[in-house]
Amino acid sequence: MTQKPSIPKGTRDFSQQQMACRNYIFDTVKEVFRKYGYSEIQTPSMENLSTLLGKYGEEGDKLLFRVLDSGDPFDKVDFDSYRNGEGGYRSAALSAALCGKGLRYDLTVPFARYVVQHYSELSFPFKRFQIQPVWRADRPQKGRYREFYQCDVDAIGSNSQLLELELVQIVEEVFRKLGIRVLLKINNRKVLQGLAEVCGYPDKVVDITVAIDKLDKIGFDAVAEEMLSKGISREAVAVLEPVLRLSGTTAGKLAAMRGVLAGSQEGLKGLDELEELFGYIASAGIGCPVEIDLSLARGLNYYTGAIFEVKALDWAIGSICGGGRYDNLTGIFGLPGMSGVGISFGADRIFDVLTALDKFPKGLGSATTLLFANMDQASVEYVLPVAAALRGKGIPVEIYPDPSKLKKQFDYADRKGIPFLSICGSSEAAEGKVNVKNLSSGEQKSFAKDDVDAIAAFLA
Amino acid sequence: MTQKPSIPKGTRDFSQQQMACRNYIFDTVKEVFRKYGYSEIQTPSMENLSTLLGKYGEEGDKLLFRVLDSGDPFDKVDFDSYRNGEGGYRSAALSAALCGKGLRYDLTVPFARYVVQHYSELSFPFKRFQIQPVWRADRPQKGRYREFYQCDVDAIGSNSQLLELELVQIVEEVFRKLGIRVLLKINNRKVLQGLAEVCGYPDKVVDITVAIDKLDKIGFDAVAEEMLSKGISREAVAVLEPVLRLSGTTAGKLAAMRGVLAGSQEGLKGLDELEELFGYIASAGIGCPVEIDLSLARGLNYYTGAIFEVKALDWAIGSICGGGRYDNLTGIFGLPGMSGVGISFGADRIFDVLTALDKFPKGLGSATTLLFANMDQASVEYVLPVAAALRGKGIPVEIYPDPSKLKKQFDYADRKGIPFLSICGSSEAAEGKVNVKNLSSGEQKSFAKDDVDAIAAFLA
Numbered sequence: 041m042t043q044k045p046s047i048p049k050g051t052r053d054f055s056q057q058q059m060a061c062r063n064y065i066f067d068t069v070k071e072v073f074r075k076y077g078y079s080e081i082q083t084p085s086m087e088n089l090s091t092l093l094g095k096y097g098e099e100g101d102k103l104l105f106r107v108l109d110s111g112d113p114f115d116k117v118d119f120d121s122y123r124n125g126e127g128g129y130r131s132a133a134l135s136a137a138l139c140g141k142g143l144r145y146d147l148t149v150p151f152a153r154y155v156v157q158h159y160s161e162l163s164f165p166f167k168r169f170q171i172q173p174v175w176r177a178d179r180p181q182k183g184r185y186r187e188f189y190q191c192d193v194d195a196i197g198s199n200s201q202l203l204e205l206e207l208v209q210i211v212e213e214v215f216r217k218l219g220i221r222v223l224l225k226i227n228n229r230k231v232l233q234g235l236a237e238v239c240g241y242p243d244k245v246v247d248i249t250v251a252i253d254k255l256d257k258i259g260f261d262a263v264a265e266e267m268l269s270k271g272i273s274r275e276a277v278a279v280l281e282p283v284l285r286l287s288g289t290t291a292g293k294l295a296a297m298r299g300v301l302a303g304s305q306e307g308l309k310g311l312d313e314l315e316e317l318f319g320y321i322a323s324a325g326i327g328c329p330v331e332i333d334l335s336l337a338r339g340l341n342y343y344t345g346a347i348f349e350v351k352a353l354d355w356a357i358g359s360i361c362g363g364g365r366y367d368n369l370t371g372i373f374g375l376p377g378m379s380g381v382g383i384s385f386g387a388d389r390i391f392d393v394l395t396a397l398d399k400f401p402k403g404l405g406s407a408t409t410l411l412f413a414n415m416d417q418a419s420v421e422y423v424l425p426v427a428a429a430l431r432g433k434g435i436p437v438e439i440y441p442d443p444s445k446l447k448k449q450f451d452y453a454d455r456k457g458i459p460f461l462s463i464c465g466s467s468e469a470a471e472g473k474v475n476v477k478n479l480s481s482g483e484q485k486s487f488a489k490d491d492v493d494a495i496a497a498f499l500a
Numbered sequence: 501m502t503q504k505p506s507i508p509k510g511t512r513d514f515s516q517q518q519m520a521c522r523n524y525i526f527d528t529v530k531e532v533f534r535k536y537g538y539s540e541i542q543t544p545s546m547e548n549l550s551t552l553l554g555k556y557g558e559e560g561d562k563l564l565f566r567v568l569d570s571g572d573p574f575d576k577v578d579f580d581s582y583r584n585g586e587g588g589y590r591s592a593a594l595s596a597a598l599c600g601k602g603l604r605y606d607l608t609v610p611f612a613r614y615v616v617q618h619y620s621e622l623s624f625p626f627k628r629f630q631i632q633p634v635w636r637a638d639r640p641q642k643g644r645y646r647e648f649y650q651c652d653v654d655a656i657g658s659n660s661q662l663l664e665l666e667l668v669q670i671v672e673e674v675f676r677k678l679g680i681r682v683l684l685k686i687n688n689r690k691v692l693q694g695l696a697e698v699c700g701y702p703d704k705v706v707d708i709t710v711a712i713d714k715l716d717k718i719g720f721d722a723v724a725e726e727m728l729s730k731g732i733s734r735e736a737v738a739v740l741e742p743v744l745r746l747s748g749t750t751a752g753k754l755a756a757m758r759g760v761l762a763g764s765q766e767g768l769k770g771l772d773e774l775e776e777l778f779g780y781i782a783s784a785g786i787g788c789p790v791e792i793d794l795s796l797a798r799g800l801n802y803y804t805g806a807i808f809e810v811k812a813l814d815w816a817i818g819s820i821c822g823g824g825r826y827d828n829l830t831g832i833f834g835l836p837g838m839s840g841v842g843i844s845f846g847a848d849r850i851f852d853v854l855t856a857l858d859k860f861p862k863g864l865g866s867a868t869t870l871l872f873a874n875m876d877q878a879s880v881e882y883v884l885p886v887a888a889a890l891r892g893k894g895i896p897v898e899i900y901p902d903p904s905k906l907k908k909q910f911d912y913a914d915r916k917g918i919p920f921l922s923i924c925g926s927s928e929a930a931e932g933k934v935n936v937k938n939l940s941s942g943e944q945k946s947f948a949k950d951d952v953d954a955i956a957a958f959l960a
Contacts, residue, residue: 045551045613045833048601051544053614055621056628059540075891077868077898077916080519084511084647085545085603085633086565091505105546108566108599110637115588119579128575138598139568141508143545153505154513161515163915165901168516173545177570187544200901202880209888316877323881324888373505408537417776420662421783428669428784431535438537441625441660455623456537 050178050186060405065218065390066171066191072213073169073193076206081168083150086141093142095149095372097341101132103176105186106139113138143175147192148369148382155196156373164197183388194382196369201313203381204346204365205320211350211361211383212328218390219399221353222360223329227336228314229343229364231297234307235283235334238300239276248272249337252284256335260284283334290318293332313345342366348383352393360389406457407436409499410476413449413463414440422469422489423462429492435499453479460499510638510646520865525678525850526631526651532673533629533653536666541628543610546601553602555609555832557801561592563636565646566599573598603635607652608829608842615656616833624657643848654842656829661773663841664806664825665780671810671821671843672788678850679859681813682820683789687796688774689803689824691757694767695743695794698760699736708732709797712744716795720744743794750778753792773805802826808843812853820849866917867896869959870936873909873923874900882929882949883922889952895959913939920959 047053054062070080086107093101122134144150147170155166171191178184193210195203208224215222232252236245247270251263263284264277283300286293294315301307314332321330336347345365352360363383370378394400410430412423420439427437438458440449446463453461462476468486476498477484487495507513514522530540546567553561582594604610607630615626631651638644653670655663668684675682692712696705707730711723723744724737743760746753754775761767774792781790796807805825812820823843830838854860870890872883880899887897898918900909906923913921922936928946936958937944947955 045617046548047544047551047613047617048546048548051546053544053618054542055618056539056541059542063540074867075894075896077896079516079865079867080523081516082514082519084507084513085635086508086511086647088506088508091507103570105570106568107603108568108595110563110565112588112591114582114591114594122574128572131572131574134574135568143567153507157505157507158513158515163912167898175545187546195901198901200874202874202899202901205884206899209891213891320881320884324884405539407534407539414660414662421780424665424780424784431669431673434535436535436537438627439662441655441658441662452623 048186050180050184052185052187057405061391061394061400062189062387064400064404065385065387065394066189068217069191069193069214069385070169070171072210072217075213076167076210078167078169078193078195081151081154081170082172083144083147083154083170085144085173087144087150087153089136089140089142091153091373092145092149096145100145103178104145105143105175105177106135107141107143108138109140144172145176146174147172147190147384148194149372151192151194151196152369153373155378156370156375159375165195165200165203166197167193167195169193183392185388189387191385191387192382193385194380196378196380199379201316201320201346204313204317205324207348207363207381207383208317208321208326208330209324211348212326214361214385215350216327218394220360220390220393220397221328222350223331223353225331225333225336225349225351226314226317227333227347228310228345229347230306230310230313230345231301231334232310232337234301234304234310235280237304237307238302239272239279241272241276244270244272246341248280249335252280252335253337254335255284286334290330290332294318310345317346342369344368345379346381355393355396357389357393357396359386360393361385403457406459408438408456408458409435410437410460410462411449411453411456411458412437412439413446413461414443415463415465416443418466419464419469423464423474426474426489426492426495430496430499433492433496435496508646510640510644512645512647517865521851521854521860522649522847524860524864525845525847525854526649528677529651529653529674529845530629530631532670532677535673536627536670538627538629538653538655541611541614541630542632543604543607543614543630545604545633547604547610547613549596549600549602551613552605552609556605560605563638564605565603565635565637566595567601567603568598569600604632605636606634607632607650607844608654609832611652611654611656612829613833615838616830616835619835625655625660625663626657627653627655629653643852645848649847651845651847652842653845654840656838656840659839661776661780661806664773664777665784667808667823667841667843668777668781668786668790669784671808672786674821674845675810676787678854680820680850680853680857681788682810683791683813685791685793685796685809685811686774686777687793687807688770689805689807690766690770690773691761691794692770692797694761694764694770695740697764697767698762699732699739701732701736704730704732706801708740709795712740712795713797714795715744746794750790750792754778770805777806802829804828805839806841815853815856817849817853817856819846820853821845863917866919868898868916868918869895870897870920870922871909871913871916871918872897872899873906873921874903875923875925876903879924879926879929883924883934886934886949886952886955890956890959893952893956895956 117137122129124130173187174190175187232249233245236242236248251266255263267277336349343364344367347364349359350361365381367379369380430437460476461479472489474487474489577597582589584590633647634650635647692709693705696702696708711726715723727737796809803824804827807824809819810821825841827839829840890897932949934947934949945958
């Protein structure tokens, strides 16, 4: 009964080489997160659907993977009562009757749920990171998966712009360590709201921002056209024009905006936040370009203050990291007034950038330093204590398990990228020696069996 | 609209402290696995149900979590055709119609699927480890979860007993590093088969082993009684008695068994394997007790050679690690003749043992070394470059984000276990100084702001 094995579309196996590269990324971000006082939590893969539904919009609800209740979930259901009158079924209601749980869609909602559920155990500001897979029933396509890792770092319980600064520092340090040159763009939702207010359309902040968002691609005239088509007046567009045409230094931009936003309390508050943050950035010193970009609109529906986006300077792939401040994330679970700020690193895109720029360190994934060839059982028993002693010094060592042809054993070393090989036969055993060969330089040395320090030094 | 948040029964949130402890376990095993040439792979959380069904017995099929197909899965189904004639539905068939995917039940079947699917890309023997969650719709109870991590290390593609040796060495080193004293018990399925053959019941190896398995708990007489009740003759039980009453050295046990098993080729082959393995163990030198235990029967339905089980000597909690050799795991996916051997570490039980024996290293989970108190914006801007310089030396540093009362900032340091605090106000800034206090010893020192090396040395 042969089954041809495969995996669900949109999911991936990660090979040893891929895992070595992915772990390099995860280990790098974790090390940086910890240096700023952020610690890891994990939440369950499955959440109650009541926790997830309604948090990601109507489209998001459809993209949730639902888990069938265990036991006999069908016997309790009257399927006919779920007919939609068009020959089908009311899908959302029927799946709610059959499925009480769903797979996590992101790490933000579970984080909010975690903070509310464990409120009394936590110290605030609560600084956590979380690196776990999420699942979305998106149509699979190049670069879009149904299971992928998110890598989130958030602080909750303080309004301080020092937390925004920490995230800026974390971004800079992570990408410096990874060897990726980046541009960090910052916007502020309150400034966008202020712009909408001063041009007379306080309710159209989304329309205005969506239009502004295209500034880079289509230019000011086309953006103006789009705003007009959304019912925004020519006068209002004229008010916005000087802000959208802003260039030059951050200080200059902030000063120019202060003039335009003079009539909006909200807008001025956003400017104050930006000025405080850029003041901190100047004091701390940051090793990557950081600029204000009013066209940055990501996550507009829940960010309330700073908005961040990071682009790789040497590889066009869209945003590789982004986030912002949300004033009321835990409100959906009954805990109002908790302000938080966070960013998310896109592991898959960072992987692609490192691959494209050839920036992964050489030798990732080749774990073993020395392979002892297997000549026969006696030779193996001869080298076993040597192998154990080398491992005792922390050196990864393998013994080829079978007395196969040497060609095959060499091939194994070659394919695994093992740099040293030792062939000890009966003559070495008789002399109490161990031969070790550097497979790339060809250099070969002979050691007394017990001189493990010398062998270790040769392998170093 | 307040929702009281909770998580599905049988699942868990892991706090920062728990994650620090869990990562300590995972990092320890990973480091050891790598030292023996094993590298990490990951497989998707969801597998096609065709991959999973029928691999874990009828009971296992019921414990699979099934994922509802996305889109409109109900419209394609004629529910009435799935009625079971007793007022309910044929649950297995109907869930198969609605769900094409299920959550991974263990790491072994996905590993077998991986090896077959990626056969041409792999070098054999293929040595991998895998640490990922698995899901089972078991009834939740103390110590049994619906989502839990497995931590598996396997080698596939060689019959060599050297691989069994490696697993023995890995077990010894992992638990030595963790500070848990263990007993490693070894059995061999072929020996059990041989015993069934020599007593005349070659088909009753399961009945016989299940009975032998209770030897520790109920004693020989009750075991004999159970075998008789299974239709095994008094003469057969008499043949087995000397083997079951074996004690003393491993060499003595092996010799005694060789006499009893003389009439079974399979049994003698099993003895040969055990002798070869114990020969290697003697050559390599192992720092924990390793003994033959004929009553060890775990995983009998798919192990074909060695069977392993590890018990903590100082805490009664059942097996904390186990595994064995399986000759034909990939056969279910159409690739016969691949022999493999592997073990699985029980992370939850190991966590419980380390907790009970108080063996977790002190200070796990307290990431931050130094907290700068927040006096006001000016003081923060004064310390920002110092904090950045210390982080540049790899030291985890936080700045309290708000100018709160010092009591609150002290409490924060205390609850996070931060050992050093720096309070820099306007007078320190005027003098260009930085004060640092060791919160446990009370020692306080003053440094020039730029003398980061001296500050780092004080924190070390």
